[in-house]
Ligand SMILES: [Zn+2]
């Protein structure tokens with residue numbers, strides 16, 4: 003071994019020991035904790051003037067990847083903040099993305115499968131603690147009142163504990179329970195700059211299931227929820243800047259189904275087979291999006307949830323380079339009255 007190499011190894015060992023000592027030192031820990039807490043105060047998306055979409059969940063219930071939360075997309079402008087679906091683990095992503103929970107406009111649900119609603123109670127608590135002074139508004143098609151009433155009942159005792167512990171001034175009791183808003187497909191929400199419309203999609207046998215279109219200062223974003231490639235969606239999405247569409251990688255699913263069947267797991271094989279006809283096969287999506295004049299197609303709610311970057315390309319087989327696969331915490335920025343889309 004050369005003298006240079008020996009010296010290098012000695013320095014490396016020295017630095018490792020020093021690092022271990024520093025990490026165990028209370029003042030160093032306190033300084034790191036202080037920096038972390040201060041960083042949590044900054045709100046990255048608040049600096050942008052147009053329409054933003056933040057991916058707060060890109061997974062489906064099939065497959066477990068801790069890097070992907072279940073269905074959740076945040077639509078944010080300087081005046082609005084909508085969450086479209088809040089699946090399991092999405093509250094963690096919302097916190098990591100430092101989304102402005104103090105000014106949450108509403109939660110919009112596409113349908114009531116568990117992977118779209120599991121995070122409701124945590125989102126309600128997070129926005130209440132962040133300073134919301136009135137009930138969190140939850141919009142959805144027929145059935146949303148049942149879901150909201152159930153969550154409100156299940157978390158009634160929890161709300162009582164929070165108010166008793168922190169006081170009415172911080173957590174107004176009346177803002178604790180969520181409020182359901184049932185709509186028929188069509189116009190859902192509107193003000194001077196923003197129009198939110200909903201349309202029926204084909205998630206049969208689940209009915210109703212809807213998607214949403216957000217129009218803000220000359221920009222538009224469409225979110226599919228769960229659906230097969232459906233004409234109603236592409237009609238509603240005509241000319242949109244971005245469509246976020248649920249996506250099914252048929253080749254991956256077929257392999258999973260075969261492996262389960264061969265190993266005697268007939269129940270899971272059956273579930274996988276059932277899933278194939280109510281999500282959109284990626285191979286037909288791109289063509290439909292191009293025909294509808296959609297600028298950018300982004301695949302999310304990935305079925306099955308890819309486990310790593312090696313299985314991700316299975317969603318993009320046969321597609322052009324333009325179609326994207328969503329990743330958690332990705333941000334899409336659409337400046338007003340322009341055609342630009344920035345992804346970071
Ligand atoms: Zn569903």
Ligand SMILES: [Zn+2]
Nearest residue numbers: 115117118228
């Ligand atoms: Zn789903």
